[in-house]
Amino acid sequence: xxxxxxxxxxxxxxxxxxxxxxxxxxxxxxxxxxxxxxxxxxxxxxxxxxxxxxxxxxxxxxxxxxxxxxxxxxxxxxxxxxxxxxxxxxxxxxxxxxxxxxxxxxxxxxxxxxxxxxxxxxxxxxxxxxxxxxxxxxxxxxxxxxxxxxxxxxxxxxxxxxxxxxxxxxxxxxxxxxxxxxxxxxxxxxxxxxxxxxxxxxxxxxxxxxxxxxxxxxxxxxxxxxxxxxxxxxxxxxxxxxxxx
Ligand code: FES
Numbered sequence: 001x002x003x004x005x006x007x008x009x010x011x012x013x014x015x016x017x018x019x020x021x022x023x024x025x026x027x028x029x030x031x032x033x034x035x036x037x038x039x040x041x042x043x044x045x046x047x048x049x050x051x052x053x054x055x056x057x058x059x060x061x062x063x064x065x066x067x068x069x070x071x072x073x074x075x076x077x078x079x080x081x082x083x084x085x086x087x088x089x090x091x092x093x094x095x096x097x098x099x100x101x102x103x104x105x106x107x108x109x110x111x112x113x114x115x116x117x118x119x120x121x122x123x124x125x126x127x128x129x130x131x132x133x134x135x136x137x138x139x140x141x142x143x144x145x146x147x148x149x150x151x152x153x154x155x156x157x158x159x160x161x162x163x164x165x166x167x168x169x170x171x172x173x174x175x176x177x178x179x180x181x182x183x184x185x186x187x188x189x190x191x192x193x194x195x196x197x198x199x200x201x202x203x204x205x206x207x208x209x210x211x212x213x214x215x216x217x218x219x220x221x222x223x224x225x226x227x228x229x230x231x232x233x234x235x236x237x238x239x240x241x242x243x244x245x
Contacts, residue, residue: 004072019063034126035064099175122177129169165210201231
C-alpha cells in the first residue's frame with residue numbers, strides 16, 4: 001500500500017491507483033471529461049489537473065493518468081489548479097460553445113463566456129469514442145491529422161465497413177457530438193458517414209437492430225437468443241407472459 005496526502009487528508013491506496021481514484025475514495029470531486037472508469041485513461045482534456053509536490057518541486061499533472069506515489073502531496077483545488085483548469089475549460093467552451101456539458105462545467109467554474117474566438121465544433125477530441133470502439137474490438141474510428149486539423153473519423157473518411165451501430169460511442173461522448181438516427185430501414189450515423197440496415201423483430205416486424213450488430217452479438221455468446229432477436233417491447237411482453245404463467 002502507498003500513503004499519500006490529498007487536500008490535507010491522508011489516504012492509503014493500492015499500487016496502480018491514480019490520483020483521481022484516491023481523491024474520489026476520499027470524496028474529493030475532481031471534474032473530468034475524457035475519463036471513463038470502464039476504459040483505460042487517456043489524459044487529453046486536462047480538466048482533471050491537480051498540483052503535486054514531489055521532492056520540493058510542485059507541478060501540474062492530469063489526475064486521471066498520474067499514479068499515486070508514496071509520500072505524494074496533492075492539491076486539487078488551489079489557486080494555480082483552478083486558474084489552469086479554468087483556462088482549459090474556457091478553451092473548450094470556445095471550441096464547443098453549444099455543448100451542454102462544457103457549458104455546465106464552465107458555469108461551475110464561474111465562466112460565462114470564453115474570451116477566445118468561438119468556433120462551432122461539437123467534438124472535443126477526448127477520444128472516448130475511439131477507445132470504446134477499440135476496446136469492443138471493432139476499431140471503426142480513429143484520429144487523423146494533427147493540430148487544428150485533428151479529427152476523429154472512419155478510415156479514409158468513408159462509410160465504415162465494420163461499425164456495428166452499437167451506439168457505445170454516442171453513449172460515452174460527453175458533448176453529444178455523435179448522433180444516431182433510426183429510419184424505417186436503417187440506422188444512420190452521420191458523423192461516421194455510415195448507414196446500417198436494420199433487422200426486423202420476428203415477433204412484431206419492427207426493424208430495430210443493425211444486422212451487423214446482431215451477427216456480432218450472436219458470435220459473442222453473451223446474451224440469450226431472445227435478447228438478440230426480439231425488440232425491447234416484444235422481449236418485455238414475452239417476459240411478462242412467462243411471469244404470468
Ligand atoms: Fe483527465 Fe481528461 S479527465 S485529462
